[in-house]
Amino acid sequence: MSGGSGRFIAFEGGEGVGKSTQARLLARELERRGLEVVVTREPGGTTGAEAIRQLLLDPQGEGWGTRAEALLFAAARADHVERLIRPALAAGRWVICDRFLDSSRAYQGGAGGLADSDVRELHRIGSVGVLPDLTLLLTLDPALAAGRLALRDGGNADRIGGRDAGYHANVALAFRRFAEEEPWRFAAIAADGDADAVHCRILDALAGMLPS
Template sequence: MTEGRFITLEGGEGTGKSTQARALADALGGGGLKITLTREPGGTPGAEIIRELLLSGAEEKWNICTEALLFAAARAEHCSKLIHPALMRGEWVICDRFIDSSRAYQSVNGLLSDAEIMDLHRIGSNNLMPDRTFILDLPEAVASKRVESRDRGDSDRIGGRNSDYHQAVMANFRQFANDEPDRIHLVDASQAAEVITENLLQSLGDLMP
């Protein structure tokens, strides 16, 4: 059985995470690997229900602690029902967002620390961490234009927060890449989509069977 691997894509709104997750899944699956493509929040029926609670409605719908707990609950369900079983079967799991998004987004206002968010992850998801995380890095002004040009749907509640918030989120992501260079790779998302995908594939060379 091929050893399962867990790959996550992270970044701010409009950086192309979903596009690259699909492209990576297609490329790796075409190379003979068994792939599970998923997303957060969501990925399982129960977690998708929580996704709708989190991402729809007004900004004031949840306070930051409730929001963090809901994300942790969705992730616990996702890990238990989908991610962990797929890894145990030897599959490669590619996930659009995971724990680093919670760390980057829920810690911005200072009410929750990184350690507290990781405590929720330890309790809910047994501290499962990706083998490799790609953070797609794009100037906030460029990312904002991309978001404005598409139908954001249920991402409005969080995606619609102000520019200062999103700049702080990306600063957190960049700091994570600086702190954990072996796991987390910062990727220039201003390049052509095909170039980005090729760079991601090359960065996975050390994990390939």
């Protein structure tokens, strides 16, 4: 969990569920309530991690195998945690992150075939096991998510987002399993309907943590 008086909230879910939009809406609401907020993403968030993001999502040649991919994500996260997330939390800021550890568990683990224990061990080594105070898992019917992706990307998805439907179905199953196995870490949020409706569901899930 986070240190200091800050709070760490992660958004998780498959492609096209609206994580980035909801992260921005939540940040705006928290700032309205007088909180200092840092919005960030994975892979990315620092100069080094953004460079690794480019390697992962737009690789040269044939791309990366699952093990190399997991190592690159873990390296990006280690830099992100050390240089941005932990200092922000220690300074009392709220950190809102678009993806974190559970994406590696779902994509490289659940869909990619790596053992969950191995993905977690990389996180323990690289990021000293830091976890969000709450992970908001956005869930959406695959057909609706595909429609949103088509509008967003125009058929030009990145190397990971453009993988086949079977891969992404396994990602969704993995996320669902995580939330069932660790309900104290997750709040599952239905991501259907307009953005404001989803935002209200998120605020309800965070009610116990938010200042009035």
